[in-house]
Amino acid sequence: MENSLLVTSSPHIRSKDTTSRIMLDVVIALLPAAVSGVWFFGARTIPVILVAVLAAVASEAIACKALGKELTIGDFSAVVTGMLLALNLPPTIPLWIAAVGSALAIVLVKQLFGGLGQNFMNPALTARVILLVSWPVQMTNWIIPDAVSSATPLAMIRGKEAVEGSLPSYLDLFLGKVGGSIGETSVLAILLGAAYLVYRRVITLEIPLTFIGTLALFTWIFGGNALFTGDYLYHMLSGGLMLSAFFMATDYTTSPITFKGRVIMGIGCGLLTGIIRLYTNYPEGVSFAILLMNILTPLIDRYTVPVSFGGEKKVA
């Protein structure tokens, strides 16, 4: 018996949390948004979601094999990436584009940079942007429920494709009965999933709240014909904001690790989104805003090393 005693450094107990359980929680939290996509845009969205998820998992398996790494599909992180990408694609997207997007996200953005925890940009968002610039037509072919094709609410408010008066109501925006990507239109469904993530302590609210709050403030001040007349509520409920704020900007790997860092990330995302939405040729800027802040994350982390308990701030 003497020699059978195991000697290790403390602590000797560990919590029950695991990486795969966290990823599974994210998958569960994305289900309401996925269901809302199927509900509003029809059964055609089901194969898009399935293909994106399967392609992501298959890419992960092949990449692990090719790079001689341990097979990591059991941690569900590839499922999350595939699902997030699918929910950010138009309902009419050709299936092969969805598959290419998943492969890009997993192989190019994630595995080639070292796999889980090592990528410096959000895989699903990066893939979405690559698809957007590669196949701009297919990536902006919107439909709205009960109609053949249409513009998104953000394109409409810019007055380019529709006349005033045909803007969707706040209620339609909240429920998701508007044009947009599969999983981004229903604020209700997204908030349900987000509430689950907060309840499970998978995400904290620093980034989503500062992101949404900053954008609301920015569009209220600068979004109207005069200062302080912008329709901030419309901006908050439209586009990819809610899905991205709760599910993409909070991505662990590509967001800062401290409270202060996360607040900076959220404010930065909100400002950049507002600037892109109001002053550029793109109606939507959420993806670009988050990717830019992803790139800044290591820098933010570097400058937000907290003062130790009881320590004093260094005088510069």
Added chain:
Amino acid sequence: MPHYKNTAGCSTVKMGVPEKVVIPMVQHIGAPCEPVVKKGDNVKVGQVIGSSDKYVSSPIHSSVSGVVSDISPRLYPGGVSVMTVEIKTDGKQEIHESVTPPKYSSKKEFLEIIRQSGLVGLGGAGFPAHVKLSPPPDKPVDTLIINGAECEPFITSDYRHIIENSDSIIDGIKMLIDVLEVKHVWIGIEDNKPEAIKLLSGITDEDSTIDVVKLKSRYPQGAEKMLIYSITGRKVPPGKLPADVGVIVMNVNSVSFISQHMKTGMPLIKKIVTVDGSAVKNPSNVEVLIGTPLEDVFNFTGGFKSEPRKVLMGGPMMGIAQFSLQAPVLKHTNALLAFDEADAKVPPESPCIRCGKCVSACPMNLLPLSLNFNVLKGNMDELHNLHINDCIECGSCSYVCPSKRHLVQSIRLGKAQLRQAAAKGGK
């Protein structure tokens, strides 16, 4: 974090005299003691068997009567080799003539008595009590905090001590108030021990200098710096001591020992330890003579129900894993835990996903994931920027990590490497 206070209802059982006791000459932070007995000497209970001239040290006494059967270096429960006195007991427990109730008329005399009693911080660190009670004159102390938080899972020995020895705890506190001239005394107890809070609040009701504070049960609440902050709102700066913010912290066991020692003169020779863990048949609280081999303590409680694969001295968060059941109970041992195969297993590490749970868990506001990364990469300079030496090694980061990374373990390694580099004349 689950509390696993399975033994809270187990009254302390007194264990008898083992066949032999094994007493290392280091049971405290500070200079080691030299044995003052020889092989073959007869010794009695309470007799000094090891002492040192150094100020930061604490003498060591025999816990039994018998014959010194061996003096040789042995591996200490902490993993280093230490001169150790082994005594074959005769079972008579004759008390040494030096054991008489002490008398004091000044603070200096009081502190000398404390020093000779062999008292060290019984909460776990083992810092010599007479040193702790003598803050430098430029650091006036106005507050005494009695630590009854007992925040580590499984351990209930302090709790039992409060329930069973509340009077001597209060007596000890009153002695310290007189000697230290502190203005206020707080007794901090976590709210998962309502009976202890009720009991001590009842006794101290009339006394306006002593207050019982109900603390949130949240590990590491009992860590000195956290305890001081929770109770007084004062923050002990990195690298400083409680006295720097006018506070002295004593464990409940230590204060009750002081009052008992002043009555009987018996030095520190016994300890209450919690015996628990998944491999233990009958979890219990046992009063054990210092130097008793762990195996004897486990056997006294009824032995194991399954093969122990990991045996800890101390709690599961900061306790030290033992390589042998022949290791002895020390002055500051508060628990002996034995775990079966399933609990002993170390889960495999997976990549860090940067979830930041370790950052939220760290009571010192450090970034365990960044420290881990830089230790593994050998970026020694970066470790200072990340305040590695402020880590109190509570283990909270490793506990919460979903990727089961060995965070605090790597931080310990990093600290050791920095110490080594400094010793070699580096930075």
